[in-house]
Amino acid sequence: MGTRDSTCWTILHEAAAGSDVARAEFAARYAPVVRTYLAARWRGSERLQDLDDTVQDVFVECLREGGLLERARADRPGGFRAFLYGAVRHVALRAEARRARQLAREPAQGIDLEGIPGGEETLSRVFDRAWAKVVVREAAERQSVLAARRGEAARRRVELLRLRFHEGLPIREIARLWGLDAAYLHHEFARARQEFRSALWEVIASHHPGSPEDVDRECEQLLSLLE
Missing domain, CATH: 1.10.1740.10 (RNA polymerase sigma factor, region 2, helix turn helix motif)
Structure with missing residues (x-):
């Protein structure tokens, strides 16, 4: 997967x-x-x-x-x-x-x-949130696989996402640790997020066949469950 x-x-x-x-x-x-x-x-x-x-x-x-x-x-x-x-x-x-x-x-x-829980609607939301976590993890794995094929810069963007979201480091701190310009790293961060979104779209499309518009809606719904 x-x-x-x-x-x-x-x-x-x-x-x-x-x-x-x-x-x-x-x-x-x-x-x-x-x-x-x-x-x-x-x-x-x-x-x-x-x-x-x-x-x-x-x-x-x-x-x-x-x-x-x-x-x-x-x-x-x-x-x-x-x-x-x-x-x-x-x-x-x-x-x-x-x-x-x-x-x-x-x-x-x-x-x-x-x-x-108060009823099946509540249980359905519990299920959907657990599902969302699995799909997001799968998308992160997908992004890592694609980055390995694309080269060092793409792998570094995956690491940038990990440091920002899993370690909680601000971009300016990562830029200092890596010896890079913060403005450049902000640009790379935006690119990394777009690459993750593309990987997420692919994963959701594989689970939820439909039109691109259907997949877009499913992406938005899934991400909203994790807010």
Whole structure:
């Protein structure tokens, strides 16, 4: 995905066909999104003890013969994000139904009612934020791969973004450390951000096939989730 030239749908189809490499990549990439959603859905409940097993169940349901991956379609409204959300919600509802009688006997004082999200809309936003983090990380990986092909200057711009956003260093401080003119580095910073935006656009387009305008809207929505 971020380190490959194939789209996420290629990975999904390879996983559905039985590729161990694609299945491992699929699970590693999206497990944090699945886990975050389920943890929010079951916060304050004894169902949290089933979290690890249910995360596994989501991927079993997706990857088994005749499972959800085989029925996934790139032209589905909402793209891959909508597919994964539907998958994790389906498995969560099934797990809840399986334990319904036990949960009915759960003492009320054992539940942190203040900690439980207010409804599916809240849970959907939790899922979307976790998804946004995964996609942004994938875009950063994509930018790094492209920079490695383009040469030292492009690799330096990736490092500039890391220092600015992950280390919190101001541009003037980075310019001092690198022995460069601050105005020049501001220009390079703007270029680095544009390169990241292009990488993000490519990643989103691979998850969310559609017109350029559709991808632009998805980019804006995704970035707004992280503000």
